[in-house]
Amino acid sequence: VNLLELALYFALLSLLSVGGLPSVMPEMQRYVVELKGWLTPADFMQAFAVGQAAPGPNVLITSLIGWKVAGLPGAFVALGAMCLPAAVLAWWVADLWDRFKDSPWRRAVQRAIAPVVIGMILSGGVVLATPGAPDWRLWLIAGLAAGGMLVTKLNPLWLLTAGGVLGALLL
């Protein structure tokens, strides 16, 4: 795999990641698994799980994908390409955003982005819980984790641990 292709793709994803990494997970899965076949659906899910289990930002999953695709250079290239464009854009936009804090356009943009981001994050969850053919056991684990998050104040790490235990018992 061409490192340039990896860099360009993750740089594009970085600029699309309105609402954070969860909102681009469906696109990442579509491209890496379905279009390019760089990873199998199970590999992608396992990379996601290891990325979730590690401390640090969620964006670290990109380094695992880069590593699977092109070794250690791929890990650095993918992570750098995912971080740099968004950081530069944030640096550039932060001042501009402050300057227009009383503008009705800014309020409209904020209101407009919310439902789009929610739709993307929801899609990310469903796509990740369906790595290949639909599997009721994965949906059950995902549903219980979602329910646990909504009705309890448990630390998400406990929910991930419970998911691991259920995985061992059900899968």
Add this chain to the structure above:
Amino acid sequence: MTDPMSEAAPVAGPQRVGGAVWRCECVGGFVWVLALFMVYNDLSSYETLREIVIGVGAAGAGLFIGTAIKLARPLAKKPAALVIIAACFLFVAVARYSLVIVLPVGIAIALFAALRDWL
């Protein structure tokens, strides 16, 4: 603003402190996640370990779903917002359209709705 979770923190927050914390978090996390994945690659032939990791992945997916539901609660009484959420979900998760198409179109439609006070 685009932001894959925290790489914008050093520029969006207090630069010196946010930057240092973020660098530690990211470099430490990067080393840790690669080490964990290396160990996992060596041990992934163990069926039980694979099942545990897949279970963790499914729970992580559930956390995304829970986050989306939590974020959607304040919008529950706004039909236009629910339509936009549902449309984004259908195009991205079901029809598997690219985000490159869905995101700009979705934001344009949502902006139109927001300017008319539907959101």
